[in-house]
Amino acid sequence: MKKLKIPRYIVWLFLTGIIFLLIMGLLRWTVVLKFRTPTEKTISLVEAYWLGFRYDLRFVAITVLLIYLIGSIPFLHPINKKWGSRISFFIWALFVIFLTIFYxxxxxxxxxxxxxxxxxxxxxxxxxxxSFGMMWQSYHLGWILAGALIAISLLMTIVKLNYNFILSRPNVSTKKSSKVWGVIFVLFLAFCIVGNIVYKGGQYPLRWSNAYNLGNDYAANIALNPFQSFFSTMEFREATFDKAKLDEHYAWMSAYLGVPENERDSSTLNFKRMVQSDSNNVTAKQIHNVVLVICESFSAYKSSMFGNPLNTTPF
Known part of the structure; x- marks a missing residue:
């Protein structure tokens, strides 16, 4: 460090970021140990761990970059100025609180x-x-809150101990080395946030959907962290249908779904249809009071109701 003349400010942020990466990696491993089923033990998680590390790196890098940029203002420098250290600790505290709550x-x-x-x-x-009533009845919220407060206190203690350790080290950097290392550090953090070397016609920034390219939902869930999963799904929260597209394709869809021709109405988007049971099926006539609950994940096209030639659901 002395020969490289890396500023103490950068060393502190870098080491603190490494600590949080290790903690987030440990939490991912805990999910595997706690929730992995026997059938999931055969699934390789090497790629999931690597992708998960990149997701974790993104959010740690965002926090580190924010603190670094604010601290680059001379009177807000966290090593040299009291107010600078207070602001840096405040940002770390926010990160720790969000980290604890989200996990x-x-x-x-x-x-x-x-x-x-x-x-x-x-x-x-x-x-x-x-919602709060259900949570109170289902989870030990008192113990969870106590555990959260302890976790926040411990993590902030680690941040401060690391700060005091760096503060006790001699300052070997010069103005020139500080500028050079500052540029290198910012570029490094920017790359960590983007997650890929982006170029036209090739790579694109690291996305939530990258996790689902691993081949199965379990590996995808292990790769994701709660930050990436939560913020990436915000845009789908209010997802609805495209009425213009539906109007355009109503004729084809209503015919495919078997809506009688005399009942098709594009103005009301009518999709009601009656499906008659097989009158020649003796077994079906002997079964009474059978209720079929079709959930939104029901693979309708695989059923006999939609004319599947394999007759997968004859009753």
Whole structure:
């Protein structure tokens, strides 16, 4: 470090970032140990861990870059100025609080739905009283809150200990070396945030969808962290249908779904149709009070109801 003349400010941010990367990696490993089923043990997670590291690196780099840019203002320098250190610790505290809250919510969400935390949880705020009541009955919120406060205190203690350690080291950097290392550090952080070397017709920034290129949902869930999963799904939270597109293709869709010709109406977008049971099926006539619940994930085209020649659901 002395020979390289790296500024203490950069060393502190770099080492603190490494610590949080290790913590986030440990939390990802904990998800695997806690929730992995016997059938999922055969799935290789090497690529998932590597992609997950890149997702973690992105959000740590965003925090580090913000602190570095603010600290680059002379009177807000965290090593040389008291107000600079206060602002830096405040930003780290915000990051630690968000990290703790997001991962606690993520563990509960994954344990219940086997999915990483996503923006759909915001729908619970529509009736916060009922949602809080269900949480109070389902989880030990008192212990969780106590654990969160302890985790936040420990993490902030680590940040401050690291700061004091760097502060005790001699300042070997010069103005010239500070500028050179500053440019290198900013470029490095920018690359970590983008996640790829982007060029026209080739690579694009690291995306949420990269996780689902791994080949299965389990590996994708392990690769994602709650930050990436939550913020990437915000734009899909209010997703709805495109009425103009539906109007354009209504004739084809209504014919495909078997809506009677005399009942097709593009102005009301009518998709109602009656499906008659097989009158020659003796077994079906002997079965009474059978209720079929079709969920949104139901593969309708695979069923006999939609004319599948394999007759997969004869009743």
């Amino acid at each position: 606690i919510a993520d563990f509960a969400h994954y344990g219940y739905l086997r999915q990483r935390l996503n923006a759909n949880v915001l729908t619970f705020l529509n009736d916060a009283k009922i």
